Amino acid sequence: MRNIVKSFGATRALKGVDFTVTDAEVHGLLGENGAGKSTLMNILGGTYNQNSGDIIIDGKDCSTLDTNTSFSLGIRFIHQELNLVNDLMAYENLFLGREKTSQYGRLDKLAMIQASTAVFKRMNVDIDPLTEVRDLDTSQKQLVEIARALLFDCKLIIMDEPTTALTNKEISNLFDIIRSLKNEGVSVIYISHKMPELFEICDSYTVFRDGCFIQSGAIKDIDEHIATELLVGRKIDSDEVVKPANTNSSVMDINALSCKPYFRDVSFSLKKGEVLAITGLFGDGRGELAECLFGARHTTDGEILINGKVSKHRRIKDAIDASIAMIPRNRKERSIIPDMSIQDNLSMASFSNNGNSLFVRKPQERERFSRCQKNMNIKSGHPDNLITSLSGGNQQKVIFSRWLELDSDILILDNPTQGIDVGAKFQIYHLINQLSEQSKSCILFSSEFPEIYQVADRCLVMYMGQVNTILSREELTEMNVMYYATGSNLEVKNAINQ
Template identity: 40%
Template sequence: MTDQTPALRLENIVKTFPGVRALGGVSFEVFPGEVHALMGENGAGKSTLMKVLGGIYQPEEGRIFVEEVQTVMTSPLQAKAKGVMFIHQELSLAEELSVAENVYLGELPRKSFGRVDWARLYAQTDEILDRLKVSFNARTRVGDLSIANQQMVEIARALTVEAKAVIFDEPTASLTDAEKVVLFDVISDLRADGVGIVYISHRMEEIFKITDRISVLRDGEYRGTLVTAETDEDEITQMMIGRSLDLSRNAAPVEVGEVALRVEGLSCGDLFQDVSFELRQGEVVGFYGLVGAGRTEIAETLFGLRTPSSGRIFLKDEELKISSPIEAIGHGISLVPESRKEQGLILGMNCRDNITLPQVDDMTAGPFVADGAEVAIFDQYRDRLQIKTPSWRTSVGSLSGGNQQKIVIGKWLAMRPDVLIVDEPTRGIDVGSKSEIHNLLRDLAAQGYAVMVISSEMPEVLHVSDRIIAMYHGRIMRKFGVGEVTEDSLVQAISGIGGDGQAA
């Protein structure tokens, strides 16, 4: 393999953003006919690296070679012209158009006077589809295809020119097991054709099934390359995390009170199945897992945004049917949602009005809203949460992410909930505010709230939680009690390995 010319080679790529070194000298190569996995935690730099490859970011240092010819990437289209293709996790297809039109989108074959050469378009597309051994043809409307087949269309797109390297970014995230088998077949066909494949995934079982070598990134640094056949999960996990972070929760577990929320055998279609857990007053329970593991959906079900297909929910031993957020709020359950701006805030409104939004109904003097009472509530939570804003009149849209998040949290604290669910508490928040939010969550638990934290960041979930529940594919893989968790066991549990499935 080593005497071959690499299909794609990166040399010492450096990319910095203001205050952050996103990539610190990453080198990496993939040979023709090789499947090369790229692994790393969220935030390790994988997506930045892909954007550099696709010409969306320009690196400060380093060089990119395609078949040992140095290349400057300026756009995904230009990367494609050089033979470097991307299959994204998120599909970007025009659903109303046919498969063929999507495959050749932007470069439809032409006849004279700019007319589309439909015969050639369909013939060429069917040729590519034959290679992929799919069940649909070039004239099928893309919107009628399953997600897996739509992904095949994306792959077909990559095959319209002679591909030298194809990069798969979490391609199996939304596929069923049967669909995965088809995808893996396609990948091995591509490999047999001498294409170099970069395969990005968190899922260990897939990595071991289809890859030849594995490169690991950590905190933007290249950590080394392993030969798949000669390594094991532990070694990879070590390379991926191996940081020496202070994980001691530096506080003895606070006094845990009675059970605030109990969930028994809760299921919601394909999203999550048979989920049971307890949440006690005074504790933070962290939910950790990959994107799509079903954590957010559990929160949404508890908050009345989804209807469970089976299972029971108890609040302080009283069984509840929660069919809307209004009911959830009435029962003392609050949700700080995953995306602040889309789901949590009224961006055009001022800080005060956002904080009092759920309770403004009860704050009236005669026919009008009682302004004074509202300002009093705002002042109270501004001081308690140390929200930094010039005045209550400032629109929340102009605050920093950290302060916006505090507004959302303040909004719910003002409702005096029993259970506070926080989904991705620090997504898109700078480092300083992160630890403030973490301390805040700890304080809230100490004050007796039952706090459920969903996070995709391991340091966060380790730092903030008393207990951790690891999820994989809609199921609870493993529950870690106070002081039981190690990074290795956590990484393995969320990758679908080593769990006990039915942990107590």
């Protein structure tokens, strides 16, 4: 791809960038949210057409691409945002638009189910092709997206943040598949904000910043520090986040809370100005716990106390009235309203919480948008543009702004930096610590230890739906977290008892 230029109205997303991929190569594409990575890949996938520039594939000029032409050339795109139909079965999603038919023109369901079973087996994942997608969890949906790309013969696969919702075991399986594809001569463009992944799987790299080409080369010639500096255009000190002190007064007490079969007998307290991290391994009940604390899921036993008073928490509105806000995981399904503008998405919580006003006041909303755009460094065009016009990271900043506008005392942050680049992550960490300094209390649900260490005062570790331990700041090490998250202490205890 040579000298590619792409504009959306007055916004110039790509400013004459070059990008080259060779045969049987895993090429890491790096850049902050809004750097132009996804835009360039959407051009290669035929979703967008560039304003100018050339695309050469196997020595042939392919500068005018559409999705069908891109597909016929062997290019497959695994998008960052899930593009599945919840009302269809897994196999129907895999073959959507590419259905197999019999000689009489009827759908060959058996052939599609068999092919789906084979690709899932190749990926070493346990998904029934006849399961409706709505019944799959987020990680399984991500694997269905990946399977769709692997189902047909291909020369080049674009993977845009493919591991966002995957467990460590699933990531390891994916990397085995990528290595196998590479041995078969297939090339992979790998987009990720997770530096360890890039350095583990990629052969080469290209860095974009603000729509411009910055640098390209062999991944072995740089390290994570150099890559980070190339991404953000400045040096980032990983130790620059300093933990503030917090008071001992409790603002939330959870007593023997249960939501069977997901978790049971969970008890902890949250102090004023404290950042409490909750972590564990996949399937430990953390996601359901977060939903219960925000009134999005009903509990079966136990109680929630806010400032010493029992809170019923039967609805989300009850939680908001108790001065609780939440940044949910999986923003596409749980946060953004795709048919609404950036400004209206940002103001949605304020609309719902302001029962005294029957009308939306445009000047007030413009002022809100301008303030939040500046505070959160949201890169966007006109506030009336659809929120889907933003990159994933900037969408997440809009969701943060939505809930921060309520000025709640307690914030539940469920994987708040999911799909956010390294520079924006540190911005979020600073924001969390600033909230702590303002005596706001945060519950951070995360599986990333570096993130937990940046902000947490204490860390609650769950194992199989129960609290295994609560680590103090002094006890907070990656080894300790994994020890309790895997239940190793219980195995030792059982061995001693036997």
